[in-house]
Amino acid sequence: MEEMIAVLLIFSLFVGGSAGLESDANEIERLNAEAIENSGQLIDDVRLSADKIISTEENVTTATQLLAALPDKDNKHKIAIYDIADKTGQYSEIGSNVVSQGATEMLITALVRSRQFEVLDRVDFTTFMTEQSLVEQSRTVDGQGPVIGNLLGADYLIAGAVTEYQIDKRTGGLGLIVAGKGGTKEYAVASCAVDLRVTDTTNGKIVWAKSLKKEIVGEKIGIEVFSFLDNNIVEFETGQGKQEVINLVVRTLLEEAVYKLSLSENL
Numbered sequence: 001m002e003e004m005i006a007v008l009l010i011f012s013l014f015v016g017g018s019a020g021l022e023s024d025a026n027e028i029e030r031l032n033a034e035a036i037e038n039s040g041q042l043i044d045d046v047r048l049s050a051d052k053i054i055s056t057e058e059n060v061t062t063a064t065q066l067l068a069a070l071p072d073k074d075n076k077h078k079i080a081i082y083d084i085a086d087k088t089g090q091y092s093e094i095g096s097n098v099v100s101q102g103a104t105e106m107l108i109t110a111l112v113r114s115r116q117f118e119v120l121d122r123v124d125f126t127t128f129m130t131e132q133s134l135v136e137q138s139r140t141v142d143g144q145g146p147v148i149g150n151l152l153g154a155d156y157l158i159a160g161a162v163t164e165y166q167i168d169k170r171t172g173g174l175g176l177i178v179a180g181k182g183g184t185k186e187y188a189v190a191s192c193a194v195d196l197r198v199t200d201t202t203n204g205k206i207v208w209a210k211s212l213k214k215e216i217v218g219e220k221i222g223i224e225v226f227s228f229l230d231n232n233i234v235e236f237e238t239g240q241g242k243q244e245v246i247n248l249v250v251r252t253l254l255e256e257a258v259y260k261l262s263l264s265e266n267l
Contacts, residue, residue: 080154
Protein backbone atom coordinates (compact mmCIF):
# COMPACT_ATOMS: atom_id res chain seq x y z
CA MET A 1 0.00 0.00 0.00
CA GLU A 2 2.83 2.44 0.84
CA GLU A 3 4.45 1.67 -2.52
CA MET A 4 1.19 2.48 -4.30
CA ILE A 5 0.93 5.82 -2.51
CA ALA A 6 4.51 6.66 -3.43
CA VAL A 7 3.82 5.89 -7.10
CA LEU A 8 0.79 8.18 -7.07
CA LEU A 9 2.80 11.02 -5.57
CA ILE A 10 5.52 10.66 -8.21
CA PHE A 11 2.89 10.53 -10.95
CA SER A 12 1.35 13.76 -9.69
CA LEU A 13 4.67 15.57 -10.09
CA PHE A 14 4.74 14.71 -13.80
CA VAL A 15 1.13 15.55 -14.67
CA GLY A 16 1.40 18.92 -12.87
CA GLY A 17 -1.41 21.35 -12.16
CA SER A 18 -3.30 22.03 -8.96
CA ALA A 19 -6.30 20.10 -10.20
CA GLY A 20 -4.15 17.01 -10.73
CA LEU A 21 -2.60 17.32 -7.27
CA GLU A 22 -6.01 17.72 -5.67
CA SER A 23 -7.31 14.67 -7.51
CA ASP A 24 -4.29 12.62 -6.46
CA ALA A 25 -4.68 13.76 -2.85
CA ASN A 26 -8.29 12.57 -2.86
CA GLU A 27 -7.21 9.23 -4.29
CA ILE A 28 -4.53 8.89 -1.63
CA GLU A 29 -7.08 9.66 1.08
CA ARG A 30 -9.41 7.03 -0.35
CA LEU A 31 -6.65 4.44 -0.48
CA ASN A 32 -5.65 5.21 3.12
CA ALA A 33 -9.24 4.78 4.29
CA GLU A 34 -9.47 1.49 2.40
CA ALA A 35 -6.21 0.27 3.93
CA ILE A 36 -7.42 1.13 7.44
CA GLU A 37 -10.70 -0.69 6.85
CA ASN A 38 -8.91 -3.75 5.49
CA SER A 39 -6.45 -3.83 8.40
CA GLY A 40 -9.34 -3.69 10.86
CA GLN A 41 -10.97 -6.65 9.16
CA LEU A 42 -7.68 -8.53 9.23
CA ILE A 43 -7.31 -7.91 12.98
CA ASP A 44 -10.85 -9.17 13.58
CA ASP A 45 -10.12 -12.30 11.52
CA VAL A 46 -6.98 -12.99 13.57
CA ARG A 47 -8.85 -12.63 16.84
CA LEU A 48 -11.61 -14.97 15.70
CA SER A 49 -8.98 -17.53 14.67
CA ALA A 50 -6.98 -17.31 17.91
CA ASP A 51 -7.79 -20.89 18.96
CA LYS A 52 -6.38 -22.18 15.68
CA ILE A 53 -3.29 -19.95 15.79
CA ILE A 54 -2.20 -20.56 19.40
CA SER A 55 0.14 -23.54 19.54
CA THR A 56 0.96 -23.55 23.26
CA GLU A 57 -0.84 -25.51 25.97
CA GLU A 58 -1.14 -25.27 29.74
CA ASN A 59 1.76 -26.97 31.53
CA VAL A 60 -0.16 -29.16 33.96
CA THR A 61 0.20 -32.47 35.76
CA THR A 62 -2.31 -34.90 37.21
CA ALA A 63 -1.90 -33.03 40.52
CA THR A 64 -3.00 -29.72 38.97
CA GLN A 65 -6.62 -30.87 39.21
CA LEU A 66 -6.26 -31.05 43.01
CA LEU A 67 -5.46 -27.34 43.10
CA ALA A 68 -8.32 -26.55 40.71
CA ALA A 69 -10.72 -28.47 42.97
CA LEU A 70 -9.97 -26.30 46.01
CA PRO A 71 -12.78 -23.87 46.91
CA ASP A 72 -12.09 -20.16 46.46
CA LYS A 73 -10.87 -18.51 49.64
CA ASP A 74 -11.76 -14.98 50.74
CA ASN A 75 -9.46 -14.35 53.69
CA LYS A 76 -6.07 -15.28 52.30
CA HIS A 77 -2.81 -15.33 54.23
CA LYS A 78 0.03 -13.41 52.64
CA ILE A 79 2.86 -15.82 51.90
CA ALA A 80 6.28 -14.81 50.59
CA ILE A 81 8.34 -17.14 48.43
CA TYR A 82 12.07 -17.51 48.65
CA ASP A 83 14.37 -19.74 46.64
CA ILE A 84 13.66 -23.46 46.27
CA ALA A 85 17.19 -24.70 45.65
CA ASP A 86 18.54 -27.90 44.16
CA LYS A 87 20.47 -29.56 46.99
CA THR A 88 20.82 -32.99 45.44
CA GLY A 89 24.34 -32.41 44.12
CA GLN A 90 23.50 -34.43 41.01
CA TYR A 91 25.10 -33.52 37.67
CA SER A 92 25.00 -35.07 34.20
CA GLU A 93 27.98 -36.38 32.29
CA ILE A 94 28.45 -32.92 30.72
CA GLY A 95 28.36 -31.13 34.07
CA SER A 96 24.84 -29.69 33.92
CA ASN A 97 22.29 -30.04 36.69
CA VAL A 98 20.09 -33.11 36.35
CA VAL A 99 17.34 -31.73 38.58
CA SER A 100 15.26 -28.81 37.36
CA GLN A 101 16.50 -25.37 38.39
CA GLY A 102 12.97 -24.02 37.98
CA ALA A 103 11.47 -25.36 41.22
CA THR A 104 10.91 -21.86 42.63
CA GLU A 105 8.87 -20.81 39.61
CA MET A 106 6.94 -24.10 39.73
CA LEU A 107 6.03 -23.43 43.37
CA ILE A 108 4.88 -19.89 42.58
CA THR A 109 2.62 -21.21 39.84
CA ALA A 110 1.22 -23.90 42.14
CA LEU A 111 0.44 -21.39 44.90
CA VAL A 112 -1.29 -19.02 42.48
CA ARG A 113 -3.26 -21.89 40.95
CA SER A 114 -4.48 -22.93 44.39
CA ARG A 115 -6.14 -19.51 44.95
CA GLN A 116 -5.63 -19.99 48.70
CA PHE A 117 -2.92 -17.38 49.34
CA GLU A 118 -1.84 -13.88 48.46
CA VAL A 119 1.49 -14.74 46.89
CA LEU A 120 4.33 -12.26 47.46
CA ASP A 121 7.39 -12.47 45.21
CA ARG A 122 10.67 -12.26 47.13
CA VAL A 123 12.75 -14.35 44.72
CA ASP A 124 14.52 -11.56 42.86
CA PHE A 125 13.96 -8.79 45.34
CA THR A 126 16.90 -6.66 44.17
CA THR A 127 15.28 -6.14 40.77
CA PHE A 128 11.97 -5.34 42.41
CA MET A 129 13.52 -2.80 44.76
CA THR A 130 15.26 -1.09 41.83
CA GLU A 131 11.85 0.11 40.64
CA GLN A 132 11.11 1.46 44.12
CA SER A 133 14.48 3.21 44.24
CA LEU A 134 13.93 4.90 40.88
CA VAL A 135 10.85 6.61 42.29
CA GLU A 136 12.59 7.58 45.54
CA GLN A 137 15.44 9.11 43.56
CA SER A 138 13.00 11.09 41.37
CA ARG A 139 14.25 9.36 38.23
CA THR A 140 10.76 8.59 36.92
CA VAL A 141 7.96 10.78 35.59
CA ASP A 142 5.80 12.18 38.40
CA GLY A 143 2.88 9.91 39.17
CA GLN A 144 4.36 6.89 37.41
CA GLY A 145 5.86 3.78 38.94
CA PRO A 146 5.23 2.15 42.33
CA VAL A 147 3.76 3.99 45.31
CA ILE A 148 6.39 3.95 48.03
CA GLY A 149 5.23 2.61 51.39
CA ASN A 150 2.54 0.27 50.10
CA LEU A 151 4.67 -2.88 49.94
CA LEU A 152 2.71 -5.79 51.41
CA GLY A 153 4.13 -7.63 54.38
CA ALA A 154 4.08 -11.41 54.59
CA ASP A 155 2.29 -13.43 57.28
CA TYR A 156 4.38 -16.48 56.39
CA LEU A 157 7.50 -17.42 54.47
CA ILE A 158 7.76 -20.56 52.38
CA ALA A 159 11.14 -22.04 51.55
CA GLY A 160 12.70 -25.42 50.90
CA ALA A 161 14.73 -27.48 48.46
CA VAL A 162 14.80 -30.44 46.12
CA THR A 163 16.61 -32.78 48.48
CA GLU A 164 16.82 -36.19 46.81
CA TYR A 165 17.41 -37.58 43.35
CA GLN A 166 18.62 -41.04 42.50
CA ILE A 167 18.21 -43.91 40.07
CA ASP A 168 18.30 -47.55 41.16
CA LYS A 169 18.59 -50.40 38.69
CA ARG A 170 16.76 -53.52 39.75
CA THR A 171 16.16 -57.01 38.45
CA GLY A 172 13.26 -59.18 39.37
CA GLY A 173 10.39 -61.38 38.31
CA LEU A 174 9.66 -63.28 35.14
CA GLY A 175 9.45 -60.66 32.48
CA LEU A 176 10.34 -60.15 28.85
CA ILE A 177 10.27 -63.18 26.57
CA VAL A 178 12.81 -63.04 23.77
CA ALA A 179 12.92 -65.72 21.04
CA GLY A 180 10.63 -67.92 23.07
CA LYS A 181 12.82 -67.86 26.18
CA GLY A 182 11.75 -66.34 29.44
CA GLY A 183 14.04 -64.26 31.59
CA THR A 184 14.29 -61.71 34.31
CA LYS A 185 12.96 -58.24 33.67
CA GLU A 186 15.35 -55.37 34.32
CA TYR A 187 13.96 -52.03 35.30
CA ALA A 188 15.04 -48.78 36.91
CA VAL A 189 13.42 -46.62 39.55
CA ALA A 190 13.96 -42.85 39.42
CA SER A 191 13.07 -41.09 42.67
CA CYS A 192 12.97 -37.44 43.65
CA ALA A 193 12.01 -35.65 46.86
CA VAL A 194 11.27 -32.10 47.96
CA ASP A 195 11.24 -30.61 51.45
CA LEU A 196 9.22 -27.47 52.19
CA ARG A 197 8.64 -25.45 55.32
CA VAL A 198 6.43 -22.50 56.25
CA THR A 199 7.60 -20.01 58.87
CA ASP A 200 5.55 -17.49 60.85
CA THR A 201 7.11 -14.07 60.17
CA THR A 202 6.06 -12.74 63.59
CA ASN A 203 7.86 -15.20 65.82
CA GLY A 204 10.00 -17.28 63.45
CA LYS A 205 8.21 -20.49 64.34
CA ILE A 206 7.97 -23.20 61.69
CA VAL A 207 4.25 -23.92 61.51
CA TRP A 208 4.24 -26.45 58.69
CA ALA A 209 6.83 -28.75 57.13
CA LYS A 210 6.51 -31.54 54.63
CA SER A 211 8.80 -33.93 52.78
CA LEU A 212 7.34 -35.59 49.70
CA LYS A 213 8.89 -38.25 47.51
CA LYS A 214 7.84 -39.74 44.18
CA GLU A 215 9.14 -42.69 42.17
CA ILE A 216 8.86 -43.52 38.49
CA VAL A 217 9.55 -46.98 37.16
CA GLY A 218 11.16 -47.51 33.75
CA GLU A 219 11.56 -50.70 31.74
CA LYS A 220 14.73 -51.71 29.95
CA ILE A 221 14.48 -51.14 26.21
CA GLY A 222 18.13 -51.57 25.24
CA ILE A 223 21.62 -51.97 26.59
CA GLU A 224 21.75 -49.81 29.71
CA VAL A 225 18.76 -47.81 28.42
CA PHE A 226 15.51 -47.51 30.34
CA SER A 227 12.29 -45.93 29.10
CA PHE A 228 10.05 -44.16 31.62
CA LEU A 229 6.30 -43.42 31.66
CA ASP A 230 5.61 -45.95 28.90
CA ASN A 231 5.94 -43.38 26.12
CA ASN A 232 9.62 -42.55 25.91
CA ILE A 233 9.31 -39.16 27.58
CA VAL A 234 12.87 -39.70 28.71
CA GLU A 235 15.56 -42.34 28.75
CA PHE A 236 18.09 -43.04 31.47
CA GLU A 237 21.46 -44.21 30.24
CA THR A 238 23.97 -45.78 32.63
CA GLY A 239 22.39 -44.04 35.58
CA GLN A 240 22.53 -40.56 34.10
CA GLY A 241 19.24 -38.81 33.53
CA LYS A 242 17.86 -36.24 31.17
CA GLN A 243 15.69 -33.56 32.70
CA GLU A 244 12.21 -33.96 31.24
CA VAL A 245 10.84 -36.63 33.54
CA ILE A 246 12.45 -35.19 36.67
CA ASN A 247 10.96 -31.78 35.91
CA LEU A 248 7.55 -33.43 35.74
CA VAL A 249 8.16 -35.17 39.06
CA VAL A 250 9.29 -31.95 40.76
CA ARG A 251 6.25 -30.02 39.52
CA THR A 252 3.94 -32.80 40.70
CA LEU A 253 5.59 -32.91 44.14
CA LEU A 254 5.28 -29.15 44.58
CA GLU A 255 1.64 -29.08 43.48
CA GLU A 256 0.74 -31.86 45.88
CA ALA A 257 2.66 -30.08 48.66
CA VAL A 258 0.66 -26.89 48.04
CA TYR A 259 -2.55 -28.90 48.10
CA LYS A 260 -1.60 -30.39 51.49
CA LEU A 261 -0.58 -26.94 52.74
CA SER A 262 -3.95 -25.52 51.70
CA LEU A 263 -5.70 -28.13 53.85
CA SER A 264 -3.48 -27.56 56.88
CA GLU A 265 -5.11 -26.19 60.02
CA ASN A 266 -1.83 -24.69 61.26
CA LEU A 267 -2.15 -21.60 59.09
